[in-house]
Amino acid sequence: MSIETLKSRIAREFGTPAVVIDMDVVERNIARVQAACDAAGVANRPHIKTHKSPVIAALQVAAGARGITCQKLGEAEVMAAAGIDDILISYNLLGEEKMARLGRLLAGGTKVTVAADNPVVVSGLPAAAAQGGRTLDVVVEVDTGRKRAGVVTVAEAVALARDIAARPGLAFAGFMLYPPEDAMEATQAFLDAATRGVLEAGLPAPRIVSSGGTPNVANLGRIRGVTEHRPGTYVFNDRMMMRAGAARLQDCALAVCSTVVSRAEANRGILDAGSKTLTADTGGGLDGHGLILEHPDARIAGFSEEHGMLDLAGCANPPAIGDVVCIVPNHVCVVVNMVDRLVTVRGDEITGTLPVAARGRLT
Secondary structure (H helix, E strand, O other): OHHHHHHHHHHHHHOOOEEEEEHHHHHHHHHHHHHHHHHHOOEEOOEOOOOOOHHHHHHHHHOOOOOEEEOOHHHHHHHHHOOOOOEEEOOOOOOHHHHHHHHHHHHOOOOEEEEEOOHHHHHHHHHHHHHHOOOEEEEEEEOOOOOOOOEOOHHHHHHHHHHHHHOOOEEEEEEEOOOOOOOHHHHHHHHHHHHHHHHHOOOOOOOEEEEEOOHHHHHOOOOOOOOEEEOOHHHOOOHHHHHOOOOOHHHOOEEEEEEEEEEEEOOEEEEOOOHHHHOOOOOOOOOOOOEEOOOOOOEEEEEOOOOEEEEOOOOOOOOOOOOEEEEEOOOHHHHHOOOOEEEEEEOOEEEEEEEOOOOOOOO
């Protein structure tokens, strides 16, 4: 990772902590997953939740992606303003304020598809379609084991599809899935039964069957009928993706450059990157709060807001005060959302900064 060779210059020019991305690795990751989607005959609709950048979204589209996925309406507004078209909003949208904003997106010419998993959400969507002056495509979100959002029975999926089709200005477009990595058979059974159900109800066959998740890139092609995939974290990767087998260390494009600012005891140190930089997310049980590339035996054992607590008991060559280290975070998506800019590098060169344009768009 070229970030390691540049860390001292990054510290001098930008200060630490600094969140840095290697654009060569970013582009390799984009090309690799696009090729996997192409080989499986599945369209790529990457989720921008990880990078939150219209610039990187444009790179993904240029590589062959069919539009993008946004989790929140605010992210979609940022992407549409930058000229990114064909957006799936993969989250229930509720309330008059959001319907007005969705209507403005549609009226501005952006192609938008939304997801819904209940009749309350569906009942509000015709107002947005009317304001936008165009038909709004809606996919039914289904849950096949992840226990997040989504209807949990085939009967509910078919009933919601019928509800969508009966509403003015709405069109039932298909189904949205986020299957657990070990639930391919259960997901296939659900999808097959739901597809039969909508056809028996006199509705058109699903045009969109959208699956998701970077770890599920390995499962591309295993669910018949899937038309597109929504990977997100792959663009940068992190320790969670490494543990899942979806990335290697050389596929991790982002690192946090941080300075050791204290060594009060022999086996203890302090980084200038705390929970406001690296996040307190343990990544579902990972050891410590990040992988220090120069000292993999050192542990980031805990945090306060601006302090990263180093446990150096197992570190044969511990860092000294003033040393700059590079950290691969546990959960990269949260790290990106905490900063205004990313420092970009290629090879041995610092190439500039990239604004995190959709940062903090939580509504």
